[in-house]
Structures are given as structure tokens and as C-alpha cells.
Amino acid sequence: MKDNYTTAEFVLIFRTNINxxxxxxxxSHLLDSRKEIIRWNVxxxxxxxxxxxxxxxPDCTPVIQLVTQAGYACEELTD
Amino acid sequence: xxxxxxxxEALIREKAIEIxxxxxxxxxxxHKLAKSAGVxxxxxxxxxxxxxxxxxxxxxxxxxKMSDATLxxxxxxxxxxxxxxxxxxxxxxxxxxxxxxxxxxEQLKHSPLVDRSTIDMRFLHAMSRFVHKAIERNEIVPLPVxxxxxxxxxxxYQLVKxxxxxxxxxxxxxxxxxxxxxxxxxxxVLKALKP
Numbered sequence: 189m190k191d192n193y194t195t196a197e198f199v200l201i202f203r204t205n206i207n208x209x210x211x212x213x214x215x216s217h218l219l220d221s222r223k224e225i226i227r228w229n230v231x232x233x234x235x236x237x238x239x240x241x242x243x244x245x246p247d248c249t250p251v252i253q254l255v256t257q258a259g260y261a262c263e264e265l266t267d
Numbered sequence: 268x269x270x271x272x273x274x275x276e277a278l279i280r281e282k283a284i285e286i287x288x289x290x291x292x293x294x295x296x297x298h299k300l301a302k303s304a305g306v307x308x309x310x311x312x313x314x315x316x317x318x319x320x321x322x323x324x325x326x327x328x329x330x331x332k333m334s335d336a337t338l339x340x341x342x343x344x345x346x347x348x349x350x351x352x353x354x355x356x357x358x359x360x361x362x363x364x365x366x367x368x369x370x371x372x373e374q375l376k377h378s379p380l381v382d383r384s385t386i387d388m389r390f391l392h393a394m395s396r397f398v399h400k401a402i403e404r405n406e407i408v409p410l411p412v413x414x415x416x417x418x419x420x421x422x423x424y425q426l427v428k429x430x431x432x433x434x435x436x437x438x439x440x441x442x443x444x445x446x447x448x449x450x451x452x453x454x455x456v457l458k459a460l461k462p
Contacts, residue, residue, distance in 0.1 A: 201309040231317035234297045240312050267307040 197226065198246040202239040205261045206230050215258050222254070236265065276314045279304045280325055281367075288370045292322070292380065319380065326381040329368050334390035336361040343393045347401035348457055355423050355453060359444070362427045407460040418459050422452055 206212055212230050219228050219241075226242045239262065241251060248264045255262035282304040286295050297318065301308045315321040341353045362369050375381055398415065401407045410418075426444045429435045435442035 199313050201312045229316055231297075231312075233318040236297065236308060238297075238308075238312055238317070240316060265307075265309040265312070267309055 198243050200241040200243055200246070200248055200251060201265045202241070202248070202251065202255070202262050203236040203265045204230065204239045204255060204263075205237060206239065206255075207232060207237045211260070215255060215260065218254050218258055222250075224250075238265065275304075275306060275310065279306065279311055279314060280328060283321060283325060284329070284367050284371045287322075287325075287374065288367050292374070292378070295322075322375075322380050323382065325371070326375055326383075329372055330387055332365075332368070333361060333372070334387040338390060338393055341393065341397075343397040344400060345397075347397075347404075347406040347460070350397050350401070351419060351457065352453060354420075355449065358420070358423060359427055359449070362424075362431070366431055405462055408462045410460075415460075419456060422456055426452060 206215065209232065212232070219225055224244045226244065228239065228241045231238045231240065239251075239255065243251075252262050252264070279300065283295060283300055286300060286303060295318070297308050297311055301311055304311075311321075315324060337354065337357045339357055341350065341357065343350070345353070398407070398412075402409045407415075426442070426448070429442040430444035433441045
């Protein structure tokens with residue numbers, strides 16, 4: 189099960205306006221090219237269009253920059 | 268960094284099932300779920316990749332819980348009459364203790380939202396061994412599995428439904444599925460399956 193992962197992995201959660209499959213495709217090469225991003229996905233089925241990232245470090249700023257530069261809104265979704 | 272909390276995760280699962288049962292799949296939004304579980308939307312996404320992943324995980328978890336409960340004290344090698352009684356009691360207990368889970372599984376039965384290929388093989392193997400042994404020993408007639416299931420289990424589930432909804436046929440008092448009624452029904456089912 190998932191609970192067994194003990195890697196030093198950080199889950200970063202962002203609210204975006206990436207709300208179509210083609211928009212997801214347009215940011216995919218940017219996100220895929222980053223070494224610190226292990227995996228990522230966008231939840232198109234919910235209102236926040238959450239971009240969820242599993243990364244090797246907890247810093248949100250580079251992701252926000254990357255997505256904003258691609259022309260989308262992106263802010264960290266905090267508790 | 269946020270850490271995993273098993274209790275929080277369990278609460279999110281429980282509330283998600285309640286929302287789906289009460290409001291349907293379209294009624295499940297992450298905001299509604301967060302509010303109901305007393306956590307933030309961000310916290311839900313720590314545990315679940317997206318809405319689809321959440322629903323798939325709920326299905327896998329509930330399937331596993333149901334299989335565990337159904338196989339408790341069940342010996343697939345036992346005589347058909349005894350084995351079916353254990354199955355009936357286990358399944359009925361599970362239904363009565365987990366009414367939300369049952370309705371949820373029912374809703375998912377014909378839904379494209381989940382991938383059922385991950386179904387619990389342990390459960391399938393036990394049930395299939397039980398039936399094939401019984402046919403081999405000439406305790407029941409061989410039947411297409413759909414017909415077998417409909418005779419062996421559909422009466423149980425229908426009567427449990429009457430019992431849970433506290434209603435029955437029009438003009439009848441609430442139906443209580445008690446031990447004598449279970450035995451009475453089981454006897455008829457066993458008779459129907461005898462060679």
C-alpha cells in the first residue's frame with residue numbers, strides 16, 4: 189500500500205486554471221523536464237484544477253514560476 | 268512537510284462514501300468533502316491524486332473489507348449447505364454493519380468510474396473452489412454462474428434490503444430478517460440447488 193513509502197518525497201498542491209486536457213498537454217513538457225519533479229497530475233474534475241506534484245524538495249516557487257510563465261494562474265493551496 | 272495520518276485518511280474515505288451515497292458521484296466535490304471531514308482541500312490531495320483516484324481507492328478498499336468479512340470462518344472445502352450458511356451470515360452481518368458501503372458498492376457496480384480488473388482474487392478463488400467442490404460431490408447442480416449466483420445470493424440481498432429500509436411490500440408491516448426467516452429462506456435456496 190501507499191502508506192509504506194518512506195522516501196523523502198514532498199507533495200506540493202497548487203490551485204490553477206489549467207482546466208482542459210490540451211492545457212495540461214501544453215505544460216507537460218515543462219514539468220516533465222524538471223529533475224526535482226518525480227510525478228505530477230492535474231485534477232480536471234474539480235473546481236480548483238489542482239496541480240499535484242511529488243517532488244524531491246519542498247520549494248513551491250520554481251513550480252509557480254514555471255506554470256505562470258506558461259500563461260496559467262498557479263498558487264499554492266495551503267491548509 | 269505534511270505527514271500522513273492514517274486516521275485522517277480513514278475519515279476522508281468514510282465521508283467521501285457518505286457524500287457519494289447521499290448526493291451521487293456528481294455531488295462529490297473536494298470542497299464539500301474537505302468541509303465534511305474537517306480537513307483542508309490540500310490535505311485531501313496529499314492522500315489522493317485526484318477525484319478519480321479517490322473513487323478507485325474507495326472501491327479497492329471497500330472490496331477488500333467486504334472480502335475479508337465474507338471469508339471469515341469460511342472453509343471452501345465445507346459441505347455446500349454449511350458453507351452457504353456461513354456465507355449468508357457473514358454477508359448479512361457485513362451489510363447490516365456497513366450500510367453506506369453496501370449502497371456505495373451498488374452504485375459503482377455499473378459505473379465506468381472504476382477499473383474492476385483489480386478485484387480481490389483471493390475472494391473469487393475461494394468462492395469458485397467452494398462451488399466446484401460442491402458440484403464434484405454432487406451436492407448442487409452445475410449451473411451457469413449468473414444463475415447460480417441469482418439463486419444462491421440474490422434472495423439474501425433482497426431480504427436484507429427489505430430489512431435495512433424497514434419497508435417491504437405495500438400494505439405489509441416492516442420486514443425483520445431474523446434467524447428463523449433466514450433459515451426458512453436458506454432451506455428453500457438449498458432445495459432449489461439440489462441435484
